[in-house]
Amino acid sequence: MDSGLLRVPTPAAWLEAACRSQDLLLIDHANCEKKAASTALALMFAYAEDLELATALSRLAREELRHYEQVARLIAHLGIHPQRLAPGRYAQCLRSLVARGEPQREVDLMLCGAFIEARSCERFGSLAPHIGAPLDALFGTLHAAEARHHRLYLRLAQRAAERSGADLARRVADFAAVEAELIASPDAVFRFHSGPPGPGAEAERGSGASA
Numbered sequence: 001m002d003s004g005l006l007r008v009p010t011p012a013a014w015l016e017a018a019c020r021s022q023d024l025l026l027i028d029h030a031n032c033e034k035k036a037a038s039t040a041l042a043l044m045f046a047y048a049e050d051l052e053l054a055t056a057l058s059r060l061a062r063e064e065l066r067h068y069e070q071v072a073r074l075i076a077h078l079g080i081h082p083q084r085l086a087p088g089r090y091a092q093c094l095r096s097l098v099a100r101g102e103p104q105r106e107v108d109l110m111l112c113g114a115f116i117e118a119r120s121c122e123r124f125g126s127l128a129p130h131i132g133a134p135l136d137a138l139f140g141t142l143h144a145a146e147a148r149h150h151r152l153y154l155r156l157a158q159r160a161a162e163r164s165g166a167d168l169a170r171r172v173a174d175f176a177a178v179e180a181e182l183i184a185s186p187d188a189v190f191r192f193h194s195g196p197p198g199p200g201a202e203a204e205r206g207s208g209a210s211a
Contacts (some may be wrong), residue, residue, distance in 0.1 A: 005118045005150070005172065007180040010126045013196035014183075019130055021190055023080045026071060026135070028192045031085060032120070033068035036149075037061045043109060056152055063149075067142060074138060088191035090182050091116060097175060103164035104171075110157035111171055114150050115179050119193060121146035 018025050040061035044054045075082060094115060098108040124143035128136050161168035186198035 005115055005154070005176060005179075006122055006183075007176050008184050010123055011184065011196045014194065015126060015130055017190055017197045018127060019132075022131070022135060023078075024085075024190060025192060026075050026078075026080060027082055028085055028088075030068055030071040030075060030082075031087075032192050033064050033071060035091070036116075037064035037068065039113065040064065043113075046109075047106065053156060056156070060149060060152060063145060067145065070138060074134065077134075085191070086189070088187065088189055088194045090119075090191065090193035093178060093182055094175065097178060103160065104166055106160040107157050107164065107166045107168065107171060108175075110153050110160055111168075111175050114153035114157055115175050116193070117146050117150035117153055119179065119183070121150055123192065 037060075040057040044057050044061075047053050091112075094112050098112055099105045121143055124139040124146060128139045128143065131139060158168060160166070161171075182193075183195050185195045187194040187196065188198055190197045
């Protein structure tokens with residue numbers, strides 16, 4: 001955990017479930033890449049007057065979509081049937097911390113992105129030695145990309161906080177406490193960003209509709 005943001009490592013129980021549920025892991029990971037690109041684009045529209053932010057997030061969105069294409073090709077290669085999956089609690093709970101009003105909202109949105117990307121980076125790093133081929137090579141590559149992404153979002157949060165005078169350290173602590181609880185506590189469903197699976201979580205496989 002070299003991000004400086006995360007308080008707890010991925011639990012061993014989650015890693016064990018991920019190795020047993022690689023189809024579900026890849027399907028949800030593909031969803032995460034699409035959501036990451038969509039989030040970057042939404043922030044470009046929300047802060048359209050900020051050309052530095054928009055340019056940086058444009059590059060990030062393109063990279064996230066390339067990652068989606070990599071994962072989609074692997075899903076097809078492995079003969080995995082895509083399914084629609086209900087979202088897990090992780091991102092929704094983090095976004096519930098985001099302030100409704102500016103200028104704090106911009107700081108919080110960037111911090112939310114920083115934590116999600118930092119956890120993705122940590123998960124890829126934790127999974128790569130255990131998951132086996134062919135996922136290990138892909139996850140090793142994505143680990144470095146997610147490290148860049150979390151640093152970008154953190155830099156944008158710092159920039160927004162400096163402009164507004166927001167207490168960045170306090171907000172980092174707020175997000176870190178909630179994020180750690182989400183990762184350490186049992187989860188009702190298994191997802192890429194979920195906590196260790198609770199009873200019945202591994203049996204959940206989405207609605208069965210094609211994604």
